Amino acid sequence: MAGVLLGTAAGDALGAGYEFTRPGEHVPIDMIGGGLGDFAPGEWTDDTAMALAIALAADERRPGLDLDAVAAGFVRWYESGPADIGVQTSKVLSGRPASAAAMRARSDALAGRTGGNGSLMRTAPIALVHLDDPSACDRAAAEVSLLTHSDPQAAEACRIWTLGIRHAVLHANFDGVRAAADALDTAADWHRLLDEAETGGPGHFPNNGWVVHALQTAWWAVTTTDANSPDHLAAALARCVRAGGDTDTTAAIAGGLLGARWGASAVPSRWRDMLHGYPGLTGADLVALAERITPGFGPSA
C-alpha cells in the first residue's frame, strides 16, 4: 500500500520540471526539478502536499477520515506559502475556512468553471484509509472533493479513481476503475470517456487541467503502456509527462493507481531516494505514513 503515496509523489516530482511544456520523443524524462515553482530535483509539488494533508489528517485522528481535520490540513498547507497552487483551490483556501462545512460552502459559492483537476490529484490516500470499507471509501472520495470542487464531475472522477486505487491495492489489477464507473448514474458517459482514453491519444483530451481530461490522460498512460513490462509504472509516468499540459498532476494521478497495482518496489529506488517535500517529509516517510493509515497494517487505533 505504500506504493499509493510513493507513486503519487514520484509522478508529481517527475512531471514538475515539464509543466505546461510538451517534451519531444528524444527529450529524456527525469526528476530534473525546476518548473513553475522552481522545485528541487525529486521535490513534490502541491499535488502530493495536498494528498499528504489528507493522509496526515487520517494519521492524526484514527480510524477513518475526519473532514474537519482534512480542511485544517489544507489551510495549514496554504499558510505555508506553497510555490504552486491551483486557481480554484486558492480561491477556496484564501478565506481560511475554519471547518469542512465552511470550506464546502465557500467552494459551493464559487461561480464559473469549477471542474479543475485539483481534487482528483490528491485523492489517492483516501483509498488507503478506507481499504476495509468500499462504501466509506466512495463517500469520502466525494466529500473531500467537494471541499474545494463543487463540480459533480470532479466528485465522480474522484470516486472512480479512489475506488480504482483501493481495488488495485487489494486485487493487483486495474479493473476497479471500470467497476466504479459502473456504479454511477453517469456510467455510460464515463465508459465512453475511458474508451476514448484507451483508443485515442492526448489530442483527444488536451485540456488536462480539467478533471475529465486529466483522468483520461492518466488512464491513457496506464492502459497504453506495456503492462507486462517490469517498468510499467515508470514508463507510464513518463508517458503522462510526454502528453504535456499539467504534467505533474496527470502523472501524480496515474502514479497513485500504478503504485497501488505494482507496490512501492516498482518506484525506482533512485527516485525513492530523491523524493521529498512539504511538510518536510521524504520517500521513506511516505512508506511509514501509508502503513500507519491503512487499516490492518498500522498500529491499532
Ligand SMILES: [Mg+2]
Ligand atoms: Mg503541482
